[in-house]
Amino acid sequence: MKKIMIAMGLTFSLLSLFGCHNKIFAQEQPFEAMQQSYKGVLPCADCDGIETSLFLQQDGTYILREVYEVKPKDNKAFAQYGKWARTADKLVLTEANGEKRYFRPVGDNLEMLDTHGEVIHSTLKYQLKPAEQHMPQTPMPLSGMVRYDANNVVFTDCATGKVIPMATSSSLQKAYMDARHSPDQLVFVSMDGHFQVEPGGDEGKGHKLLVADSNISLDANRQCQ
Numbered sequence: 001m002k003k004i005m006i007a008m009g010l011t012f013s014l015l016s017l018f019g020c021h022n023k024i025f026a027q028e029q030p031f032e033a034m035q036q037s038y039k040g041v042l043p044c045a046d047c048d049g050i051e052t053s054l055f056l057q058q059d060g061t062y063i064l065r066e067v068y069e070v071k072p073k074d075n076k077a078f079a080q081y082g083k084w085a086r087t088a089d090k091l092v093l094t095e096a097n098g099e100k101r102y103f104r105p106v107g108d109n110l111e112m113l114d115t116h117g118e119v120i121h122s123t124l125k126y127q128l129k130p131a132e133q134h135m136p137q138t139p140m141p142l143s144g145m146v147r148y149d150a151n152n153v154v155f156t157d158c159a160t161g162k163v164i165p166m167a168t169s170s171s172l173q174k175a176y177m178d179a180r181h182s183p184d185q186l187v188f189v190s191m192d193g194h195f196q197v198e199p200g201g202d203e204g205k206g207h208k209l210l211v212a213d214s215n216i217s218l219d220a221n222r223q224c225q
Helices: 002-026 170-179
Strands: 036-042 050-056 061-068 076-086 091-094 100-106 109-112 127-130 140-149 152-157 163-165 187-198 207-219
Touching: 036 109, 076 140, 140 170, 140 207, 152 170, 163 207, 170 187, 170 207
Parallel strands: none
Antiparallel strands: 036 050, 036 127, 050 061, 061 076, 076 091, 091 100, 100 109, 109 127, 140 152, 140 187, 152 163, 187 207
């Protein structure tokens, strides 16, 4: 009886270890450093299609641009910035509001999955293909903490925690000076902006700058949530 109890205990311990291993393996893990862009036209319920461009950045962030193709020539473009990560078999995009989108690799392509991360069973194509393309200039909603230090301005994004230098903006600088309580104070800002790449940087890859476009609002009494 004692040997039976020991054997049962060992079996239970092994099962527990396997269970923990599987649980850890299923959690989101960052991909290896990479920078890749994908493009394609995804199906749309009430338009001719959604021209979709996805940019995966080496720092674990992404930019997704969607153009809703509506006739006659009334296309509407939207963009978002967030974090990307992976599970064992999926690419997970997490928007600034916490909502997630899922893709899975199919050969060299990425296939969009449904809101639960499951395959969409349809005769329509939900795939994006690798493509060389420039970073989009479509403004997207951003929120974070901004600070002016001498002639430099730096933005810390609330959703990703990334620290990004900003391009010079007289309207943003004036709003910052009016809102701050003390020099060099971190001030909460929400705005629509886009990224641009300036020449230079390591290996000539350029510097990424954030450009404030519109809807700039600052509040020295707020913090990132």
